[in-house]
Amino acid sequence: MDNVKITTHDFGDIHLHLWKTDQFKTTSIMLKINSALSEETVTARALIPEILQSGTTDYPNRTMIKQKLDDMYGAVLMTDIQKNGDQHVITFRIDVASERFLLNKVSLLQEALLLLHKIVTDPCLENGVFVGEIVEQEKRALRQRIQSIYDNKMAYAAMRMTEELFTEEMYRLPEYGRVEDLDVLGPNDIYHVYKQMIQHDRMDLFIVGSFNEDSTQEIVSSLYGGKRFVQEQQIVRTWKKPVEEKVVFDRKEVKQGELCIGYRTYTTFLDDDYIAMRVANCIFGGSPSSKLFMNVREKHSLAYFVGSKLEAHKGVLTMTAGIELDTYDQTVDIMKKQVDAMQQGDFTERDLEQAKGWLINQLYGSINTPLGVIELAYPEIVEKRRLSVIDRVKKMSSVTKQDVIRAANRWELDTIYFLTGGGEQNEEAGLCTIR
Amino acid sequence: MKKLVYAQLDEVLYHEELDNGLNVYILPKEGFHETFATFTTKYGSIDNTFIPRGLVEPVKVPDGIAHFLEHKMFEDEEKDVFYAFGEQGASVNAFTSFTRTGYLFSSMMQVEKNIETLLDFVQKPYFTGQSIEKEKGIIAQEIMMYADNPDWRAYFGVIENMFEKHPVRIDVGGTIESITSITKKDLTICYETFYHPSNMVLFIVGNVDPEEIMRLVRENQSAKKFPAKEEIIRHVVPEGTPAYVAxxxxxxxxxxxxxxxxxxxxxxxxxxxxxxxxxxxxxxxxxxxxxxxxxxxxxxxxxxxxxxxxxxxxxxxxxxxxxxxxxxxxxxxxxxxxxxxxxxxxxxxxxxxxxxxxxxxxxxxxxxxxxxxxxxxxxxxxxxxxxxxxxxxxxxxxxxxxxxxxxxxxxxxxxxxxxxxxxxxxxxx
CATH class of the missing domain: 3.30.830.10 (Metalloenzyme, LuxS/M16 peptidase-like)
Structure with missing residues (x-):
């Protein structure tokens, strides 16, 4: 079942990872650029991919880049910014249609590699730094994007939870930056951070799809072969032990309350116990047959969505539920009881096998798309700890009930966060007839 | 079984209409690990006025009932449907739209067993008064979640503006009041009218052998008894007049x-x-x-x-x-x-x-x-x-x-x- 075969080649200071397959109707190129999260650079780095997409020397504005992409059979350029633990990762991705499905045969992959290289390394400049007008535009856009997180209550609660739980770790910083930094950042400052990035950040280039391996390697080596001075990041494995549980209430104008509870697990994806931890999470709150789902939703009708997830890099488990504002105490109580049940081994062998099956299925599901394959492989490539799909399945299958109980016993309550009502009340305008 | 070839896209599709009227489509895909199956009825939130199977007069059912029924189909007398799929390495889900209710699973193993489980749970309703009441609490939270979401409110706001009478203007989930009034009898009427095999499509895509899967579906269906195929009379009038509210x-x-x-x-x-x-x-x-x-x-x-x-x-x-x-x-x-x-x-x-x-x-x-x-x-x-x-x-x-x-x-x-x-x-x- 394991047909994912990624081969790695190093050119200068870029790591090229190729997976040749006819499985998809597109070829995906993904460039990942990685550096340590820091207060000084987080917001500038969040702006960089947006600024770079706004113009190159050859295509000096967004529309020209977009039109170039449209001409390449609707090639799509996407950028993303994420946290891998305390690392800050910028991603550029271009997807092009596989040439074998088009009436006119053209070399879209080569064009896409050239375009991506231009976007990343040859931005449109003014007086030797980023163009002031573009910077202002992107600052405005980012400000709005950050503020609009509030429109999605679940995302807002998750962001607040992260701030409260990781007060002493860099992970508290939101990957998309902070509004307060936007007031002071200028074209000069951002360009300086960009230069540092180009010179010192680790870069990984993934190509997944059908292509000619030799000519692809040749193009990549000619584009990125130069020597840089890369500073590799080390994963940070220090964490604060909770002294006592922290409880935070935010009062806003909401109809539904968002409850988040965070436990430290002290186990990351680099630990041997991590797979048992994933099984524990699955039985606890990771699937629709989990304890949280069965008890909070099915038995007590307290929530529509309820579940838990692990943060793979930080050793934290968070559970969330959308509940009536006045069922906070009851829900917290039921959730804590489910933690106790896990720690005492109150689950069956059948539950265990069911959870393992679910996770294995999820794993195979995730490698059904080019993006899934890359996202699964990347953190392990960076940490030089690659596991094949088969090995993962083997490890998962051998997890025992004792392993799961041991994993659950590492859980320690850290923070409870509740986004609740009682903020400013506002009667809706008379014309509103929805609900 | 008919074979349809789409050369430009490099796809081959298999189709058969079974004796009970169910349309089955299979799209084999090599190289993929997961198989997806959807079992869908042509029945959604807009179908709120119709002639129930076996009757002559049209009825109007409470808003949000198609979605409510979707939730209730997961109730089973003997087993927990989520758990059963989980044990067979599958994850199951469902959705309700304006015109369709679909049940789907994805799995990389025991595909045949999962197809049977899918067909069996959707074709075997089980409603109890107590479980209907319990579901009302859960769906009320789902409705509240959407009420706090401005994008959802905006979407239904613009649809309400456009349509004067067509039931597309009613939120798929209904309202807390409308779902509160739903009874076991309402659910049974909707189920019997719209979940007949002749109103449904089974679609399977993944690394599967079409002959084998079709045989399995045929056997599963011929072992069950269904009333005769009947045309469904829906009382929904198309609306193509100018926008209701500007x-x-x-x-x-x-x-x-x-x-x-x-x-x-x-x-x-x-x-x-x-x-x-x-x-x-x-x-x-x-x-x-x-x-x-x-x-x-x-x-x-x-x-x-x-x-x-x-x-x-x-x-x-x-x-x-x-x-x-x-x-x-x-x-x-x-x-x-x-x-x-x-x-x-x-x-x-x-x-x-x-x-x-x-x-x-x-x-x-x-x-x-x-x-x-x-x-x-x-x-x-x-x-x-x-x-x-x-x-x-x-x-x-x-x-x-x-x-x-x-x-x-x-x-x-x-x-x-x-x-x-x-x-x-x-x-x-």
């Missing part, structure tokens, strides 16, 4: 005002190739007018009126249809004016050949990309089928579109009486 504003907490512009479809009874061509033409025209590479977007982005791309799409089913264009802007009235002005300008000057070619290419790219996702194919395929269209005709239809087709859509679909504007702003600020 403009409306509501207030709720939002970080930035939201503006949604809708264009109601005048001719909402197209089906088959006709609908496919029309739907793709409208989509390409929307791309030409509002995509991130359009002149309008560039102008609004650079002036700071817009920060993120506009979202837009066209939806059409038998009886209703509409285009929706939406975005966030500090000046939503200005945004609505700009949308109208862009359309009017293009109606006067038309599109250039170059613009049209680029937009069609872009759409083809979007479609090919979406075909990477078995999940997407599994969900979309049935919608095409229920409207007499073929999902795999999309690329060739796009390639066949002419300037004339697109200019005609630009002229006829986007007219002032059929337009509506819906705005959400936070009136405290």
């Amino acid at each position: 403009k409306r504003t509501i207030s709720m907490p939002v970080s930035m005002p939201k503006c949604v512009v809708g264009y109601k479809e005048k001719n909402p009874t197209r089906q088959g190739r006709d609908l496919l061509k029309h739907q793709l033409s409208v989509q390409v025209v929307l791309d030409l007018l509002f995509s991130p590479s359009s002149k309008m977007y560039e102008r609004l982005y650079e002036s700071g009126s817009l920060h993120d791309p506009l979202s837009f799409h066209y939806t059409a089913e038998w009886g209703f249809g509409f285009s929706v264009i939406s975005g966030n802007s500090n000046n939503p009235d200005h945004m609505a004016d700009q949308i109208t002005e862009t359309i009017t300008t293009y109606q006067q000057v038309g599109f250039s050949k170059e613009e049209i070619d680029r937009a069609i290419k872009r759409r083809i790219g979007v479609v090919l990309r979406s075909l990477n996702s078995l999940d997407f194919i599994a969900k979309e395929f049935t919608r095409y089928q229920f409207n007499g269209m073929n999902f795999f005709d999309v690329v060739s239809t796009l390639e066949s579109l002419t300037c004339y087709d697109l200019q005609a859509v630009l002229r006829d679909h986007f007219t002032p009486e059929y337009q509506t504007v819906f705005i959400i702003r936070d009136e405290r600020v």
